[in-house]
Amino acid sequence: MIPPRPWVTFSKAGGQTLESLLRDVKVPCSARDWADAASSGRRGADVPDGGTGFVRTLRGNVSHAAGGSGMEPPAPPRRVTIVDVARHAQVSTTAVSKVLRNAYGASPEMRARVRRAIDELGYRPYAAARGLRGQTYTIGVMLPDIRNPFFPEILDGITSRLQGTDYQVFLGPGCNGEKEEARVTEAMIDRGMDGIVLVAPVSSPTRLEHVASVVPTVVIGRHGCSPVYDTVTDDDVAGAALIVSHLAGLGHRRIAHIEHHETDPTRIAEMPNAQRADGYRRAMRSLGLADEIDVVSTSYTQQGGYRGAKELLGRPHRPTAVFAGADIVAMGVLEAVAEAGLSVPGEISVAGYDNTTFAAFGPISLTSVDQAGHEIGANAARLLLERIADRHKPSVQVRLSPTLVPRRTTSAAPE
Amino acid sequence: MIPPRPWVTFSKAGGQTLESLLRDVKVPCSARDWADAASSGRRGADVPDGGTGFVRTLRGNVSHAAGGSGMEPPAPPRRVTIVDVARHAQVSTTAVSKVLRNAYGASPEMRARVRRAIDELGYRPYAAARGLRGQTYTIGVMLPDIRNPFFPEILDGITSRLQGTDYQVFLGPGCNGEKEEARVTEAMIDRGMDGIVLVAPVSSPTRLEHVASVVPTVVIGRHGCSPVYDTVTDDDVAGAALIVSHLAGLGHRRIAHIEHHETDPTRIAEMPNAQRADGYRRAMRSLGLADEIDVVSTSYTQQGGYRGAKELLGRPHRPTAVFAGADIVAMGVLEAVAEAGLSVPGEISVAGYDNTTFAAFGPISLTSVDQAGHEIGANAARLLLERIADRHKPSVQVRLSPTLVPRRTTSAAPE
DNA sequence: TTGAAAGCGCTAACAA
DNA sequence: TTGTTAGCGCTTTCAA
Numbered sequence: 001m002i003p004p005r006p007w008v009t010f011s012k013a014g015g016q017t018l019e020s021l022l023r024d025v026k027v028p029c030s031a032r033d034w035a036d037a038a039s040s041g042r043r044g045a046d047v048p049d050g051g052t053g054f055v056r057t058l059r060g061n062v063s064h065a066a067g068g069s070g071m072e073p074p075a076p077p078r079r080v081t082i083v084d085v086a087r088h089a090q091v092s093t094t095a096v097s098k099v100l101r102n103a104y105g106a107s108p109e110m111r112a113r114v115r116r117a118i119d120e121l122g123y124r125p126y127a128a129a130r131g132l133r134g135q136t137y138t139i140g141v142m143l144p145d146i147r148n149p150f151f152p153e154i155l156d157g158i159t160s161r162l163q164g165t166d167y168q169v170f171l172g173p174g175c176n177g178e179k180e181e182a183r184v185t186e187a188m189i190d191r192g193m194d195g196i197v198l199v200a201p202v203s204s205p206t207r208l209e210h211v212a213s214v215v216p217t218v219v220i221g222r223h224g225c226s227p228v229y230d231t232v233t234d235d236d237v238a239g240a241a242l243i244v245s246h247l248a249g250l251g252h253r254r255i256a257h258i259e260h261h262e263t264d265p266t267r268i269a270e271m272p273n274a275q276r277a278d279g280y281r282r283a284m285r286s287l288g289l290a291d292e293i294d295v296v297s298t299s300y301t302q303q304g305g306y307r308g309a310k311e312l313l314g315r316p317h318r319p320t321a322v323f324a325g326a327d328i329v330a331m332g333v334l335e336a337v338a339e340a341g342l343s344v345p346g347e348i349s350v351a352g353y354d355n356t357t358f359a360a361f362g363p364i365s366l367t368s369v370d371q372a373g374h375e376i377g378a379n380a381a382r383l384l385l386e387r388i389a390d391r392h393k394p395s396v397q398v399r400l401s402p403t404l405v406p407r408r409t410t411s412a413a414p415e
Numbered sequence: 416m417i418p419p420r421p422w423v424t425f426s427k428a429g430g431q432t433l434e435s436l437l438r439d440v441k442v443p444c445s446a447r448d449w450a451d452a453a454s455s456g457r458r459g460a461d462v463p464d465g466g467t468g469f470v471r472t473l474r475g476n477v478s479h480a481a482g483g484s485g486m487e488p489p490a491p492p493r494r495v496t497i498v499d500v501a502r503h504a505q506v507s508t509t510a511v512s513k514v515l516r517n518a519y520g521a522s523p524e525m526r527a528r529v530r531r532a533i534d535e536l537g538y539r540p541y542a543a544a545r546g547l548r549g550q551t552y553t554i555g556v557m558l559p560d561i562r563n564p565f566f567p568e569i570l571d572g573i574t575s576r577l578q579g580t581d582y583q584v585f586l587g588p589g590c591n592g593e594k595e596e597a598r599v600t601e602a603m604i605d606r607g608m609d610g611i612v613l614v615a616p617v618s619s620p621t622r623l624e625h626v627a628s629v630v631p632t633v634v635i636g637r638h639g640c641s642p643v644y645d646t647v648t649d650d651d652v653a654g655a656a657l658i659v660s661h662l663a664g665l666g667h668r669r670i671a672h673i674e675h676h677e678t679d680p681t682r683i684a685e686m687p688n689a690q691r692a693d694g695y696r697r698a699m700r701s702l703g704l705a706d707e708i709d710v711v712s713t714s715y716t717q718q719g720g721y722r723g724a725k726e727l728l729g730r731p732h733r734p735t736a737v738f739a740g741a742d743i744v745a746m747g748v749l750e751a752v753a754e755a756g757l758s759v760p761g762e763i764s765v766a767g768y769d770n771t772t773f774a775a776f777g778p779i780s781l782t783s784v785d786q787a788g789h790e791i792g793a794n795a796a797r798l799l800l801e802r803i804a805d806r807h808k809p810s811v812q813v814r815l816s817p818t819l820v821p822r823r824t825t826s827a828a829p830e
Numbered sequence: 831t832t833g834a835a836a837g838c839g840c841t842a843a844c845a846a
Numbered sequence: 847t848t849g850t851t852a853g854c855g856c857t858t859t860c861a862a
Binding site: 497498509511518540544545547549 | 839
Binding site: 513525547 | 854
């Protein structure tokens, strides 16, 4: 038995795990001999390193460069640059640059020569340097919370639309709160990103417009609109209506809603949570259930769902169905309901929003609303590319319709 | 009702959402008047824009610049540069640079002056340009799958360790497969990132060493070791032993394991899945259960767990406990077990690995192994900073011990 | 169609 | 301690 102690090994090879096997496959870390590699001068005789994109820089005598110990790691090889390519192809750097950007003014023969040189040297343009004059071919995506299983869908949509282009996506790490968002957007701007996608940001409209005035921007999930950035949203009002009419169709009347509490007046109407709550109220009214409207304000977290459900279950006349504003909220509701010893959907129906993997998971099987995250992401990427191509084009708002995904947490109302 | 056009709606539902409210809060996109803003020349009279980090560039007559229509959006303002700061503070750009980097050779008075100028102009250094000579202050983190709820823990650990430094983290988007990994690592290198963290990469050791030879690198979750990169791993063998002895302690003897099938011989010993399977076998043997060893090879996915469980449940003498190599695999197992009409843990116990949010979720309550993701990430960040500071330092392997988290999916063996 | 030359914003070697 | 100057790798005028 291995002692499971909090156990940190700064080992050159202390552990007892599969070591013999590892040793068969790899040379142990410490026994590596660097004597055949060299050295640390910045410019010396450059030896093209056959298609690896790097060039070994040799300096004087190799054994001398090894420094006597024979165990020194090699200096990082110098990168192949546009100059190397130009020299190799016997053309100017301008020509290479034109080929790289598919720009006008290079004969087919020249293009072919340059491309051959690029392949032979394994050249890749240095994006950081390109950015100084032109583009970095980098797109930043800011997700509010990497843990929310809905966001990967959006991300997939974005990357799939960017497939085949020269653009590369990088994610800002999960950030909650305006300060964090500002930090991340600034970091993206400072790194010369060509465009950014903000997913469900919480920052003020003013701040969003500032960002968009500096770099092409698409905002996902906010219902406000601006002339300087494009938006892609889910029709949250319609989504809420889908759930409510689904439940009403099953005979439910006491349908409660748990929403995310929003205080900031400049944001209140723009955020999806407000739209969902609004959609819930409208749908209840149009179904003649205005008197049954029952909204609990907590937050879009599991905790929030738990607290909200506790409150609803404590009502003298408890609801027969709960529409949670997000799947994660529904998780908390299910937990509270289970604790109260009630059966789902027999005694109480529960529905969420977002159709996350949680909801789809068999043993849970939560009724939810699918936002078509892939579509949302793909549209955002498309709009961003269009705006990068023409910063002055009029702004566009895309709104996509959600669909209902009925599962096993909703059924006919009791009695 | 103002139709907010240009306006693209792909909606069937055509919901009229809170529009009146939105109108109260924001000016509609199309009605914005840009007449007070100008223009598009590259360099003109520069007007410092009071702490915003940008300078408005005016060109000739403002009304003329507005182009007659009076509705043209302003050109993106020119960035404040180190030259602006130097001029404002009446010092050289070198001085500013020194202050920025806390470098040697600037008097306290000069530092103060420069800092004041920086604040007054709202200057932020342009990381892309810095990268051309020095560092970009950017660290890339590659996650194999953003959907796996274990990875955010690692990410938190990394960012928390980087808090307070000038480094900013960006994530490569989820990539599976060697080709994708190569694309992402190349993209990071091409963007001049100062260091990169590879989480559970699948690339060959050779490829990892190549990356590490170009840029400081820390590898998380691979058990191999190399002189050019540091590693941080969970002791998967110990983790597997925790589960097995927990189950054996509950009286189980027929304990089966579902592993991820690995074929590549250069990787087989390095990957966590192989280590876990190995740990399972060793623990079984040391507990005198060598005859009961029963391993099904599928994959670390929910599907894989489902298929593996199907096979195990079809055995003439089915196991009383299943140790799934990952929580996500255990999800599939639970699904198959539920389908077979067996009760958990009454008739069969199930355990996972990773202690994801799934496992922690009340109604599921899966027994699992906690990897201390936060610690893993924090150690990786620390090692990376050390390696950035000294690229030639000897490589370090950190191994952290996991802990058992017993929950409600495991209990005493039946009979 | 081609290439020479001037930067982009910053850092680093070197002089004063 | 300070400032001058020469690039980093690329794009972009602008002349040839």
